[in-house]
Amino acid sequence: MIHVERKHQPPPKVxxxxxxxxxxxxxxxxxxxxxxxxxxxxxxxxxxxxxEVKHALNQxxxxxxxxxxxxxxxTQPVDVEHYRPKGAVLVNGQRKGRGYYWLAADWDNLLPxxxxxxxxxxxxxxxxxxxxxxxxxEFPIANETxxxxxxxQEKHEKRxxxxxxxxxxxxxxxxxxxxxxxxxxxxxxxxxxxxxxxxLESIRVYALQRLGLVWARRxxxxxxxxxxxxxxxxxxxxxxxxxxxxxxxxxxxxxxELSRFLEDEQPYxxxxxxxxxxxxxxx
Numbered sequence: 001m002i003h004v005e006r007k008h009q010p011p012p013k014v015x016x017x018x019x020x021x022x023x024x025x026x027x028x029x030x031x032x033x034x035x036x037x038x039x040x041x042x043x044x045x046x047x048x049x050x051x052e053v054k055h056a057l058n059q060x061x062x063x064x065x066x067x068x069x070x071x072x073x074x075t076q077p078v079d080v081e082h083y084r085p086k087g088a089v090l091v092n093g094q095r096k097g098r099g100y101y102w103l104a105a106d107w108d109n110l111l112p113x114x115x116x117x118x119x120x121x122x123x124x125x126x127x128x129x130x131x132x133x134x135x136x137x138e139f140p141i142a143n144e145t146x147x148x149x150x151x152x153q154e155k156h157e158k159r160x161x162x163x164x165x166x167x168x169x170x171x172x173x174x175x176x177x178x179x180x181x182x183x184x185x186x187x188x189x190x191x192x193x194x195x196x197x198x199x200l201e202s203i204r205v206y207a208l209q210r211l212g213l214v215w216a217r218r219x220x221x222x223x224x225x226x227x228x229x230x231x232x233x234x235x236x237x238x239x240x241x242x243x244x245x246x247x248x249x250x251x252x253x254x255x256x257e258l259s260r261f262l263e264d265e266q267p268y269x270x271x272x273x274x275x276x277x278x279x280x281x282x283x
Contacts, residue, residue, distance in 0.1 A: 001067055001162060001169035001202075002270040009060035011107040012052040022047040022105035029101040030151065039098055042087060047105040048080050057112040062265035065114035066164050067135075067206040068213055069268050072114045081113035083163050084154065085137040091144060099137065102151040108165070116213070117206045124211040126184055133207035135161075140201050162202040172199035173208075175217070175271040183217035183271060184209060220261075220268045221275060227258045228279055 015022035025047045032043050047053075057080065063073030072078060086104035089096045103109040113135070116123070120134035141147060142158035162169050173196075174188045185208050187199030203209055234251040241247060261272040 001069060001164050001173060001208075002264065002273075003168045003170075004061060004066070004164045004264070006060065006108065006165045009056050012050065012056045014047060014050045014052045015105050015107050021050065025105050026102060029104060033098060033101055043101060045086050045101075045104040048082070048086070048110055053080060053107075053110065054078050054112075056107075057110060061112050064112070064265070064267060065117055066111040067113060067117040067162075067202075068208055069270060070114050070213065070216060071267050072112075076115055079113045079115060079118040081111045081118050081135065083109050083111055083139075083161070085139055088137050089139055089147070090137045091147070095137065098149065100139075100148065100154060103154070111164070116210060117208075123207050125207075126182065126209050126211050126214045128209075133204065133210065135205050138205050140205070142197075160198055160201040161205060162198050167198070169202075169270060170274065172196040172202070173270070174199075175274050177221065181218050181222060182214050183221050184214055185271075217268050217271050221271065224258070224261050224272055224275060227254055227261075228276075230254050231258065 014020060017023065025045065029043050029045070032038050032041075054077075058073070058078060063078075064071055066081070082100070082104065084100035084103050086101055087099045089099050100109070116134065118135050120132050120136045122130050123133045124130050125133070138161075140160040142160060146156050146158070148154035148157055162172055170188075172188050174186045175183055176186055178184055185203055187195040187197075187203065190196050207213075231251065231254050234247055234254060238244060238247050238251060258276065260266065262269055262276060266272065
């Protein structure tokens, strides 16, 4: 996961135009849930799934999952994911009848997700028994008594899930190589000496330790490692022959190739940036 500036993509008009589809749906949803008899009933939300919304999310995130950074464009349609769930919330294993219905068509609440991060299903988890993971309607907060039930109350919540457009995930997630070349993700240690709770909850809820994802990160890391080995060899060669222009050009080419792995549009850029930064750190 990497930080993404939402301002780089204009919000879809279908969600933002006064009196438009999104605005009308929000008004209907607020009116629907204002009736106590409807609190356990379902409201049909549709504006968020408009093709214009999907296009904007794909452009903003380069056809990558907002959570795990896997490319989904070539293999599956995007799941338009509600960061705060729209129709219900899973709390302590129990499904509540009312979610953040007023945010169902809010551009700032929408993210693109792959199926494995978004939909709950049994996953093989690295180093653990298989278990059901996937976000669906989960949205853990620090204090359940502060759970928002009506518009604007969400401002008082202390959320526990990372949002790439609100947070800097590298402050909460650390990638490590274990068991040979497997790349796992851990919650970062905070200044108080404790694991990041946002990191811990995000790894679990988004299924960031699922086996297929660990393997995909491993393959990416091994490719990066090969470039780093080549760079080391070229640097050593250039130290012996500082006037060798051909070697210098090869080194610059390798550095340029390496830098591409760090770009926003590349899969697993968050992992790549951490490994490359560590490699070039003094000492």
